[in-house]
Amino acid sequence: xxxxxxxxxxxxxxxxxxxxxxxxxxxxxxxxxxxxxxxxxxxxxxxxxxxxxxxxxxxxxxxxxxxxxxxxxxxxxxxxxxxxxxxxxxxxxxxxxxxxxxxxxxxxxxxxxxxxxxxxxxxxxxxxxxxxxxxxxxxxxxxxxxxxxxxxxxxxxxxxxxxxxxxxxxxxxxxxxxxxxxxxxxxxxxxxxxxxxxxxxxxxxxxxxxxxxxxxxxxxxxxxxxxxxxxxxxxxxxxxxxxxxxxxxxxxxxxxxxxxxxxxxxxxxxxxxxxxxxxxxxxxxxxxxxxxxxxxxxxxxxxxxxxxxxxxxxxxxxxxxxxxxxxxxxxxxxxxxxxxxxxxxxxxxxxxxxxxxxxxxxxxxxxxxxxxxxxxxxxxx
Amino acid sequence: xxxxxxxxxxxxxxxxxxxxxxxxxxxxxxxxxxxxxxxxxxxxxxxxxxxxxxxxxxxxxxxxxxxxxxxxxxxxxxxxxxxxxxxxxxxxxxxxxxxxxxxxxxxxxxxxxxxxxxxxxxxxxxxxxxxxxxxxxxxxxxxxxxxxxxxxxxxxxxxxxxxxxxxxxxxxxxxxxxxxxxxxxxxxxxxxxxxxxxxxxxxxxxxxxxxxxxxxxxxxxxxxxxxxxxxxxxxxxxxxxxxxxxxxxxxxxxxxxxxxxxxxxxxxxxxxxxxxxxxxxx
Numbered sequence: 095x096x097x098x099x100x101x102x103x104x105x106x107x108x109x110x111x112x113x114x115x116x117x118x119x120x121x122x123x124x125x126x127x128x129x130x131x132x133x134x135x136x137x138x139x140x141x142x143x144x145x146x147x148x149x150x151x152x153x154x155x156x157x158x159x160x161x162x163x164x165x166x167x168x169x170x171x172x173x174x175x176x177x178x179x180x181x182x183x184x185x186x187x188x189x190x191x192x193x194x195x196x197x198x199x200x201x202x203x204x205x206x207x208x209x210x211x212x213x214x215x216x217x218x219x220x221x222x223x224x225x226x227x228x229x230x231x232x233x234x235x236x237x238x239x240x241x242x243x244x245x246x247x248x249x250x251x252x253x254x255x256x257x258x259x260x261x262x263x264x265x266x267x268x269x270x271x272x273x274x275x276x277x278x279x280x281x282x283x284x285x286x287x288x289x290x291x292x293x294x295x296x297x298x299x300x301x302x303x304x305x306x307x308x309x310x311x312x313x314x315x316x317x318x319x320x321x322x323x324x325x326x327x328x329x330x331x332x333x334x335x336x337x338x339x340x341x342x343x344x345x346x347x348x349x350x351x352x353x354x355x356x357x358x359x360x361x362x363x364x365x366x367x368x369x370x371x372x373x374x375x376x377x378x379x380x381x382x383x384x385x386x387x388x389x390x391x392x393x394x395x396x397x398x399x400x401x402x403x404x405x406x407x408x409x410x411x412x413x414x415x416x417x418x419x420x421x422x423x424x425x426x427x428x429x430x431x432x433x434x435x436x437x438x439x440x441x442x443x444x445x446x447x448x449x450x451x452x453x454x455x456x457x458x459x460x461x462x463x464x465x466x467x468x469x470x471x472x473x474x475x
Numbered sequence: 476x477x478x479x480x481x482x483x484x485x486x487x488x489x490x491x492x493x494x495x496x497x498x499x500x501x502x503x504x505x506x507x508x509x510x511x512x513x514x515x516x517x518x519x520x521x522x523x524x525x526x527x528x529x530x531x532x533x534x535x536x537x538x539x540x541x542x543x544x545x546x547x548x549x550x551x552x553x554x555x556x557x558x559x560x561x562x563x564x565x566x567x568x569x570x571x572x573x574x575x576x577x578x579x580x581x582x583x584x585x586x587x588x589x590x591x592x593x594x595x596x597x598x599x600x601x602x603x604x605x606x607x608x609x610x611x612x613x614x615x616x617x618x619x620x621x622x623x624x625x626x627x628x629x630x631x632x633x634x635x636x637x638x639x640x641x642x643x644x645x646x647x648x649x650x651x652x653x654x655x656x657x658x659x660x661x662x663x664x665x666x667x668x669x670x671x672x673x674x675x676x677x678x679x680x681x682x683x684x685x686x687x688x689x690x691x692x693x694x695x696x697x698x699x700x701x702x703x704x705x706x707x708x709x710x711x712x713x714x715x716x717x718x719x720x721x722x723x724x725x726x727x728x729x730x731x732x733x734x735x736x737x738x739x740x741x742x743x744x745x746x747x748x749x750x751x752x753x754x755x756x757x
Contacts, residue, residue, distance in 0.1 A: 123566045145751045149565045149744060154591040158558035161551065161588075165531075165562025168549065169570070173562070191552050318547040318563065319570050321526050325542055327550035336495060336542065 103280050108246040108272040109176075111279060112202055113138030115250030116174050118282065119289055121200070122148030123173040125162030127155055127181060130214045131270040132204035135176035156181035160188035163199045167192075168326065170317030172254055176202035179212065179221055182228070189263050190229030191328045193351065196305065196313065198257035198292055200250070202266045204273040207459050216459030217270040219381060220433035225265045226410050232348060234355040236362055237265045237410040239380045243277035248287065249407065255290035256362050260355055261312050267409065269432070271382045271461055295322060303333040307346065311354035355411060364407035365416055369395065373402030375426040375475045378441055380406050383462055387430050390467035394475075401471055409437070414444050421449045426474055430454045430467055450474075487515040490525065496543050501536060502610075504698025506657030506683030510604050511540050513660060513681070514573065517667035518546075521571075529570045531560040533585060536611045536685075537577035537604035554584030557592045560599050568741040571671070574601040578619040579609045582638050586618070593647035593676050597740040600670040600677045603640050606685035614688030625692040640680045645733045650675030652733035656682040658705040659729065669731060675739045682709075682727070 106114070112135050116124075124139035136152065143150040149166070153159040156177055163173035177185065182203045192199050205221050207213025225237040236256050240249040249266055257264040295302050295314040304324035306313040313333075316322035329337040330344050338344060355362075366384075369391065370376055379387040384405040394401035404420060406413060421427060427449055429438040438453045445451050452474040456462045491497075501507050518528060528546040532538035534553035541548035547570070551559045556574045564572040581589050581603045592599060608626055609615040616626040622636040644652045651673040655663035663681055670677030684690060684701035695701050710718075710726035 123562065125562060144744070144747045147748055147752075151561065151565055153558065153561070154587050157555060158561070158588055158591075161555040161558035162562030162565070164551075165549070165559040165564075166566035167562075169563055169567035171566040173566070187552055188555065317567075318529055318549075319526060319567055323525055323545060323547055325548045325550070327542065328552055329550070334495075 103278060105276055105278050106243060107134060107274055107276050108240070108243050108268055109134035109204065109274065110138055111243045111246035112176070112250050112266070112268070113142065114281060115247035116200070116254070117142060117146060118247070118287065119172065119251040119254035120291070121172045121174050121254060122146065123163060123166035123171045124148075124150045124175065125153050125159045125166065125173070126175045127153055127159050127177065129156075129178045129181045131206055131273050132176045132178045132202065134273070135202060135204070156184035157188065160185040160201070164188060164192050164195070164197050167197045167199050168318050170320070172198070172258070174200040174202065176204065178204050178206045178214075179208045180210070182221060182224060186228040187230070190231060190233065192263040193229065193233055194328055194330070195326050196261040196315070197263070198261050199263045200253045200257055200266065201263060202250070202268065205267060205269040207457070213459045215270065217382065217461055218432050218457065218459070219267075219269060219383060220436070220457065221267065222409065222431070222433065222436045225267055232352065234352050235265065235410040236260065236262060236355065236408070237267055238364070238407060239267045239409050240272065240407065241381050241384045241405065243272075243275065244279045245407070246272065247279060247281070251287050251289065255288065258290045258292040259312070259361070260358070261292065261315055262355065267381065269382050304335045305331065305333045305347070305350075307333060307350055310358070311350050359411040362408050362411065363413045363416060365413055366403070366405040366407060367420065368403040370402035370404060370420055370424070372400050373424055374400045375428060375471060376402045376404055376421065376424045377428045377430055377467065377471065378404050378437070379430040380409060380437070383430050383432055386462050386464045387467055389464035390471060393464060393468045394471050399471065399475055412440050412444070417441070417444045418446065421445050424449050426450050426452065428452050428454060428470060428474055430462060432456055432462065486519050487512050490515045490519070490545055491543055492545050499543055500539050502687045504684070504686060505536070506606065506681075507537050507540060507604055509657040509660060510537070510602060510663070510681045510683065511543065513663040513667050514575070514602060515544065516664045517671055520668050521671050523571050527569065527571055529560070529563050529572045530575065531556045531563065531572065532575040533580040535577040535580045535609070537575055538580055540575045554580055555588065556580065557585060557588040557599065557601065561592060561595075561597055564597055564599055565741055565744065568598070568745065572599045573671070574599055576601060576603050578603065578605045578607060578640070579617040582618040582640060582643070590643065590647040593644050593649040593678070595740045596648060596650055596675045596737050598674055598676070600667070600673070600679070602667060602670075602679050602681055604681045604683050605640060606683045606689060607637070608685050608689040610685045610688055614692060624689075627688070627692070640678065641732050644678040649678050649733070650735055650737050651677035651731070653678075653731045654680040654682065654727070654729050656705040656709055656729060657684065658702045659709060662729065666731065669734075673734070674742070675737055
């Protein structure tokens with residue numbers, strides 16, 4: 095059953111836009127557990143999925159939620175969960191499982207203050223690094239981060255596209271303010287946004303290898319019950335999915351996992367770049383913080399300060415090459431984030447020696463306002 | 476040429492990944508292989524095709540079972556088999572979903588998923604292989620290790636008392652609860668078959684021997700000696716009903732312990748989806 099919305103223009107929350115984006119992308123399974131400030135996503139899915147012929151289930155915890163969506167995705171159903179910091183921590187082991195078993199799933203983390211129970215109803219961007227390094231073992235993450243309600247819709251669709259294209263778990267990082275903020279959005283018509291589906295095998299059963307090393311390194315994926323009986327395990331495995339202790343096979347598998355994302359990173363990189371060509375100082379921020387940063391940059395321009403903005407929409411893989419190029423002629427970069435300094439270390443890593451890096455952080459549960467950022471621009475320009 | 480004696484005499488042969496995965500990881504004399512045979516014979520008797528069966532497990536000795544079987548097989552993270560299986564079953568209810576777990580995997584780290592799957596009454600058959608110890612990690616205490624028994628992490632005797640998985644499953648809301656042993660193989664075949672036949676959550680406890688750790692640490696002897704103990708201590712539930720309580724001391728009940736009809740979760744969800752489709756047509 096298709097997903098239908100009666101009116102194309104709607105006033106909705108970021109969390110609601112996420113629900114509609116997921117359904118637009120073809121998500122038909124949601125396993126979740128209530129947690130502030132993400133719960134509206136589960137509630138929306140509970141209401142709409144059965145109407146689209148899909149399934150919603152409230153699991154007993156976030157570990158089970160993550161497990162259930164991996165199980166569902168293996169049957170060929172696009173699947174998602176949504177949570178916040180504490181739940182995201184509980185999901186990490188199974189996110190690693192989805193990564194090594196190459197199962198496409200989408201995890202939305204509506205960020206709140208941490209660590210631990212932290213600030214359940216307040217904003218933070220402190221899970222930026224958890225999205226990158228949360229699970230144990232070597233891991234390549236794909237993470238998108240919208241900055242408006244419209245983008246919550248679009249980036250949920252993209253998150254599914256990346257998951258299906260690369261056969262890997264994809265995280266979408268939003269935050270408490272974006273999740274609950276209401277904006278008018280125009281729901282795209284069917285066909286307006288690209289929707290990617292995983293590649294399916296077209297070979298006879300006996301030729302099928304569930305983890306075949308192909309030229310793109312992504313293997314066609316049969317669904318359980320399709321007649322291709324295969325084994326899935328979190329142990330390091332060979333191309334048929336059977337556990338292996340052979341160093342050559344282990345290395346081949348680990349290289350496949352890494353390179354299928356690293357070599358094709360350009361396909362997922364999304365950068366919003368404003369007024370950087372002539373800029374002496376560039377503000378680097380994502381998500382809700384980037385909205386205030388944009389305002390601050392405009393305030394600086396009014397004062398004849400040559401400021402610009404770089405907003406990563408895809409945070410991971412980090413856009414190293416693009417940033418090296420963009421920052422080549424910039425003297426200062428100001429990294430603005432709602433944590434005690436996380437992405438600043440990435441910028442320090444990639445910024446040329448000619449470009450000095452400064453930071454502005456806030457971690458008291460409040461948003462950074464444009465004036466604060468503008469003042470910091472004046473200090474460091 | 477002589478026929479392969481294994482192939483001609485054993486129905487399980489057709490269902491195993493004989494050329495790919497053997498020999499297996501289990502100790503000689505381990506009961507888990509016996510349970511694997513029972514599961515396969517029960518599936519064969521049900522007439523399921525290999526393609527429609529999903530065999531899901533967690534981590535541990537018993538959870539290594541699916542890799543040897545030629546079905547859709549899913550070896551997941553420790554304790555989470557039932558949660559993964561719930562996603563598989565609900566997203567594709569036409570699949571016959573069977574979970575293989577152990578006493579540590581299913582009742583300690585996975586205890587929460589176990590009771591909630593019982594409560595939901597989702598159509599999954601869970602075979603819980605209970606050998607009263609963690610085998611793969613080297614003989615540590617499990618949630619079914621009896622009080623005063625010895626284990627690698629209970630060198631002075633277990634101060635805790637063990638779970639009874641069958642009363643737990645019944646109390647949590649399962650439709651079908653049974654217990655068998657790896658000594659009583661024909662009975663175990665029937666009990667798993669009964670579980671597969673049940674629409675709803677079915678839990679079959681398969682009592683098994685870990686002579687390598689439990690038997691050695693508790694002086695119960697080798698595999699054969701432990702099987703003899705099962706023979707002596709198992710009491711069919713029907714026979715137990717007519718015996719005085721003093722004759723039941725030290726015994727454990729085997730057979731179908733609980734069997735009721737209740738609405739099944741996936742069917743209830745399908746009814747909801749159908750109701751929206753009917754509204755659409757109007």
